[in-house]
Amino acid sequence: MNLYRYSSPASFYPLAGRMIPWFAWSAAILAAIGLYIGLSMAPTDFQQGEAYRIIFIHVPSAWMSMFLYLVMAFWGALALGFNTRLSAMIGQAIAPTGALMTFIALWTGALWGRPTWGTYWAWDARMTSELILLFLYFGVIALRNAIDDDRRADRACGVLALVGAVNVPIIYFSVQWWNTLHQGSSVSMVAAPKMAAIMLAGMLVMALAVWFYSIAVTLVRVRCIILERERGAAWTGQMTEPGKT
């Protein structure tokens, strides 16, 4: 099988169509399991009471908001380096979902901060850099909309995505580099997690659900973008006849 074949929008379109239901259903099932663990099985926290249950959406969406930015920058770099249309389209498709994840992380963080820290918001390094991430996503989307020529927009957005990527390690390490109101990470690749196994399980299942959701939604959006940008090419008409996936 020649994987390079799928770098063409015309052959990627049906492939994405076949993958979407798998990712969408995985996301739905995992979210149901994760919510059940998080809201019903996991016990009350001895310090924070029930307020800690926000963790099951806050941490997965915050992880995803950073990860999606790196993925967007990666595809932007590929598009810049190889001048491939599909890479740029994938980057374009990721931006709105990245912004959504960033918004959810900020929103749930505010509602978690109020009962535990006594404030919805503080200008500490973690929160400020995450807010900058939201503005970077908005910037990429706005830049795209401001440029009429798609290929020029691809290059401009690729550069902005790459430059903005320096913000991601700043968000990630902010709790170590500066004194932040935000706590350090509870989960690490190298140390034992600082939370009960059932709570960790719920969080990881939710993180997987958010992964699959993001992939499914991005694939649907890539297909929209392909249709919008390849409009008039003969294959798009054939692909969208009734009965075709």
Next chain:
Amino acid sequence: MSEFLAMGGYGFYVWGAYGVTALAVVVELIALRARRRAALQASTEAVR
């Protein structure tokens, strides 16, 4: 059930977080469906 909804006095914060997240996801899915319909319609019209 009402105990579950009260979330030990943190109901506003917990359900405010979960509710707005659910709403945001639903809004994204509806917007995406509308975009897909518009794109499909435009591309079938382009061939005719």
